[in-house]
Amino acid sequence: MKIATWNVNSIRQRESHVQRWLETNQPDVLFLQEIKCETAAFPALAFHALGYNADVVGQKSYNGVAVLGRKPFTVIHRGLPGLAEDDAQARYIEIEMDGVTMIGIYLPNGNSRGEEGYAYKLAWMDRLADRAQALLDADQDFVITGDFNVCPTDVDFAPGALPSTDALVRPETRDRYRRMLWMGLTDAVRAVHPQGPVYTFWDYQAGAWQRDSGLRIDHALLSPVLAERLVSAGPDRNERDQPQPSDHVPVVTILA
DNA sequence: ATGCCGGGTCCTACCCGA
Numbered sequence: 194m195k196i197a198t199w200n201v202n203s204i205r206q207r208e209s210h211v212q213r214w215l216e217t218n219q220p221d222v223l224f225l226q227e228i229k230c231e232t233a234a235f236p237a238l239a240f241h242a243l244g245y246n247a248d249v250v251g252q253k254s255y256n257g258v259a260v261l262g263r264k265p266f267t268v269i270h271r272g273l274p275g276l277a278e279d280d281a282q283a284r285y286i287e288i289e290m291d292g293v294t295m296i297g298i299y300l301p302n303g304n305s306r307g308e309e310g311y312a313y314k315l316a317w318m319d320r321l322a323d324r325a326q327a328l329l330d331a332d333q334d335f336v337i338t339g340d341f342n343v344c345p346t347d348v349d350f351a352p353g354a355l356p357s358t359d360a361l362v363r364p365e366t367r368d369r370y371r372r373m374l375w376m377g378l379t380d381a382v383r384a385v386h387p388q389g390p391v392y393t394f395w396d397y398q399a400g401a402w403q404r405d406s407g408l409r410i411d412h413a414l415l416s417p418v419l420a421e422r423l424v425s426a427g428p429d430r431n432e433r434d435q436p437q438p439s440d441h442v443p444v445v446t447i448l449a
Numbered sequence: 450a451t452g453c454c455g456g457g458t459c460c461t462a463c464c465c466g467a
Binding site for chain 1: 450451452453454455456457458464465466467
């Protein structure tokens with residue numbers, strides 16, 4: 194089972210990249226983030242032609258998530274359970290495929306809109322942990338993958354790439370990520386690569402890619418039984434060298 | 450030291466990302 198995630202920074206700008214990547218890599222599931230379009234504008238037919246069914250949680254201009262699957266799947270949630278009813282940000286999609294719950298997320302960045310924006314990020318992380326706990330309590334196998342906007346440790350960002358006050362590294366952010374690990378979830382990329390940098394994002398500016406000044410912010414968390422099936426997990430760095438790339442690369446998790 | 454890049458949109462100056 195090959196499960197991938199990719200923040201594409203606009204699906205309209207990256208449609209051909211995703212098509213090529215699907216043809217080359219043939220994942221069972223690909224979660225997309227920052228599609229930056231409304232649901233009706235998502236190019237579902239282009240991916241259907243490659244054998245993938247799509248489900249989309251779109252939003253005008255910002256955010257937006259989707260899932261592409263080449264096996265039948267059922268959509269369980271198109272928003273994070275427990276958030277306010279009027280929350281309109283398209284950041285969460287949950288499906289079930291072959292008895293496994295798969296969740297794709299675009300976790301709030303938390304650097305805009307001051308402390309109110311940061312509080313929204315923390316509340317979002319609290320609700321995500323609640324959802325994970327509910328699935329653990331139900332003995333349901335699951336993976337949560339996507340753009341977490343969290344650098345879990347100081348190894349997960351290049352020296353100088355972020356100030357210590359950034360919402361990606363603030364202690365309250367890391368506390369909440371670590372809490373999900375303490376619940377029994379496995380950080381798949383870190384489990385496969387226990388030491389050293391494994392970046393998944395490089396800023397467009399200041400030659401960040403050329404200097405390998407990156408961040409590890411795209412993750413896959415596995416429930417305990419799925420963690421025992423972990424074969425490999427890591428970023429596809431080749432994609433950052435393509436013309437007009439996203440600033441994130443795909444992260445691929447393979448389960449036996 | 451963030452807004453140098455690169456998306457978005459009230460089409461063009463401004464918001465947002467990490």
